[in-house]
Amino acid sequence: MKVIEFWFSIGSTYTYLSVTRLTELGQNNLVKFSWHPFSVRKIMQQMDNIPFPPSKKVKLDYMWRDIERRAEMHGLEAKVPAPYPLKEFDLANRIAIVGMEEGWCAKYTRATYRRWFISSQEAGLEPNISESLKEIGQETNRIIKLANSEEIKNKYSKQTDIAVSKGIFGSPSFIVDGEVFWGDDRLEHAISWSKKSKN
Amino acid sequence: MKVIEFWFSIGSTYTYLSVTRLTELGQNNLVKFSWHPFSVRKIMQQMDNIPFPPSKKVKLDYMWRDIERRAEMHGLEAKVPAPYPLKEFDLANRIAIVGMEEGWCAKYTRATYRRWFISSQEAGLEPNISESLKEIGQETNRIIKLANSEEIKNKYSKQTDIAVSKGIFGSPSFIVDGEVFWGDDRLEHAISWSKKSKN
Numbered sequence: 001m002k003v004i005e006f007w008f009s010i011g012s013t014y015t016y017l018s019v020t021r022l023t024e025l026g027q028n029n030l031v032k033f034s035w036h037p038f039s040v041r042k043i044m045q046q047m048d049n050i051p052f053p054p055s056k057k058v059k060l061d062y063m064w065r066d067i068e069r070r071a072e073m074h075g076l077e078a079k080v081p082a083p084y085p086l087k088e089f090d091l092a093n094r095i096a097i098v099g100m101e102e103g104w105c106a107k108y109t110r111a112t113y114r115r116w117f118i119s120s121q122e123a124g125l126e127p128n129i130s131e132s133l134k135e136i137g138q139e140t141n142r143i144i145k146l147a148n149s150e151e152i153k154n155k156y157s158k159q160t161d162i163a164v165s166k167g168i169f170g171s172p173s174f175i176v177d178g179e180v181f182w183g184d185d186r187l188e189h190a191i192s193w194s195k196k197s198k199n
Numbered sequence: 200m201k202v203i204e205f206w207f208s209i210g211s212t213y214t215y216l217s218v219t220r221l222t223e224l225g226q227n228n229l230v231k232f233s234w235h236p237f238s239v240r241k242i243m244q245q246m247d248n249i250p251f252p253p254s255k256k257v258k259l260d261y262m263w264r265d266i267e268r269r270a271e272m273h274g275l276e277a278k279v280p281a282p283y284p285l286k287e288f289d290l291a292n293r294i295a296i297v298g299m300e301e302g303w304c305a306k307y308t309r310a311t312y313r314r315w316f317i318s319s320q321e322a323g324l325e326p327n328i329s330e331s332l333k334e335i336g337q338e339t340n341r342i343i344k345l346a347n348s349e350e351i352k353n354k355y356s357k358q359t360d361i362a363v364s365k366g367i368f369g370s371p372s373f374i375v376d377g378e379v380f381w382g383d384d385r386l387e388h389a390i391s392w393s394k395k396s397k398n
Contacts, residue, residue, distance in 0.1 A: 047255055056246055058368050062379060069378075073388065169257050179268075180261060185384050189272065 002194045005175040006033045007163055009040035010092040010112060010123050012171035013067060013084065017184040019113045019172075020076050022106075029191050035105045037096035038163040039156060040171040041089055047169065070184070082117050088124030090156070094147040095129065097156045107136040201393045204374035205232045206362055208239035209291040209311060209322050211370035212266060212283060216383040218312045218371075219275050221305075228390050234304045236295035237362040238355060239370040240288055246368065269383070281316050287323030289355070293346040294328065296355045306335040 006022065008015045022033050064080045071078035086092060092112065099105035111132035115121040121128040130140045146152055163173075167180045174181040174190035181190040205221065207214045221232050263279045270277035285291060291311065298304035310331035314320040320327040329339045345351055362372075366379045373380040373389035380389040 047258070049255070056368075058366060059246070062366065062368070062381060065378075066381070066385075069388070069392075073391075167257055167261065169255075169261070179264075182261060182265070186265075189268070192272075193268075 001030060001032045002176075003032045003034055004190055004194055005036055007036045007038055007166075007168050007171065007173040007175065008109070009038060009089075009171040010096060010109060011086040011089040012040055013063060013082070014184045015172045016078065016082075016113050016117045017067065017070060017074065017076065018187055019109055021074060021184075021187065025187065025191065029195075031191055031194055033106075035096075035100065035109065036159065036163070037093050037100060037105065037109075037156070038159040038168070038171075039090065039093060040169075042157075042160050043164060043169055046164075077118050079118055079120055082120060083122040086122060086124050088122075090124075091129075091147060092124030094152050094156050095133075095143060097152050097159065098143055098146045101152075101155070104136050104138065108132055108138070111135045200229060200231050201375075202231045202233055203389055203393055204235055206235045206237055206365075206367050206370065206372040206374065207308070208237060208288075208370040209295060209308060210285040210288040211239055212262060212281070213383045214371045215277065215281075215312050215316045216266065216269060216273065216275065217386055218308055220273060220383075220386065224386065224390065228394075230390055230393050232305075234295075234299065234308065235358065235362070236292050236299060236304065236308075236355070237358040237367070237370075238289065238292060239368075241356075241359050242363060242368055245363075276317050278317055278319055282319060282321040285321060285323050287321075289323075290328075290346060291323030293351050293355050294332075294342060296351050296358065297342055297345045300351075300354070303335050303337065307331055307337070310334045 006018065008018065025031075026033055068078055068080045071080075095112075096105050096109055099108045112123045112128055115128045115132060116123040121131070129144070133140050133143055166175060168175075168182075170182045172182075172184055172187075174187060176190050176194045179190075179193060181187070181193070205217065207217065224230075225232055267277055267279045270279075294311075295304050295308055298307045311322045311327055314327045314331060315322040320330070328343070332339050332342055365374060367374075367381075369381045371381075371383055371386075373386060375389050375393045378389075378392060380386070380392070
């Protein structure tokens with residue numbers, strides 16, 4: 001089965017749509033997604049890019065309305081605006097890195113996004129962390145300790161370096177045969193691309 | 200017949216896709232598009248937004264590849280990268296303003312974009328201007344004189360103010376029942392939105 005790489009940062013708003021749509025789209029299209037957390041914030045800082053400064057309030061308002069309409073189009077729940085930006089962006093993602101190492105990255109990411117976008121519980125903070133980990137059968141104290149370890153911090157940093165080396169600059173990004181597709185609105189294109197290639 | 204407002208700036212790259220797709224999409228969906236040129240550059244400057252500074256080369260490369268793939272997906276020709284950014288951005292758009300006043304805005308915009316994206320002739324410069332105007336039966340000297348008049352400059356500025364007042368910050372944008380849809384990749388969403396509303 002064809003594998004599409006799904007690169008994401010918890011904290012990215014549009015990523016909610018992808019996280020929520022991926023399982024069904026994968027089943028319907030016979031493709032598999034591999035989940036790769038990284039720090040989009042670090043990449044944006046390297047590019048001197050601030051996502052939504054106050055001078056861009058119009059754009060920020062547009063983003064929430066666009067997400068609301070697209071969620072509706074896809075039949076998904078979304079209570080917007082969700083808390084934003086995330087105060088503990090890196091912790092939320094380092095937990096996903098632990099999950100990547102232990103095999104529950106997708107489950108955790110779906111659980112934490114659902115609480116963030118449906119229950120307005122900010123990802124990376126309590127009670128979102130504990131409740132999400134409990135839901136997927138993980139023990140909070142052990143995971144937080146790991147997420148704050150040097151080993152996981154290094155792994156997170158390395159993941160981000162790999163993302164950069166692949167030409168990624170935003171979340172979500174999909175990679176198919178070396179082609180980067182950026183944005184939840186490119187997900188269908190990435191899937192159709194995966195079908196026309198041979199490998 | 201439902202009318203969707205199409206707000207655009209010649210100089211925007213993704214706008215090529217919309218300009219080229221609009222006629223057929225309108226016919227197939229029984230919607231009509233009204234064409235509204237404005238200065239997206241002025242709005243972006245007001246927002247302190249520079250589209251693609253050198254630090255964002257990765258993003259610029261991605262944009263061209265994405266346009267190339269999307270053109271292919273829609274069955275359109277596109278020789279990319281096209282000359283960019285436009286040196287005479289404002290002149291190209293003021294000619295469109297003259298066209299808006301005289302009723303040939305859409306024809307000119309399609310003609311100038313086709314030369315820009317298929318023949319690599321930069322919009323806003325010769326020979327693109329003369330050839331595009333000749334193709335649509337307009338006399339270059341007369342149009343250039345008008346395009347450089349105070350009246351048209353004021354009209355251009357006013358168009359941009361109207362765009363801002365409608366919540367527009369990028370090109371292309373589509374407006375349906377007061378809802379802004381930004382980007383060629385939102386065109387289908389704007390059309391489906393127009394069908395579900397009553398007016």
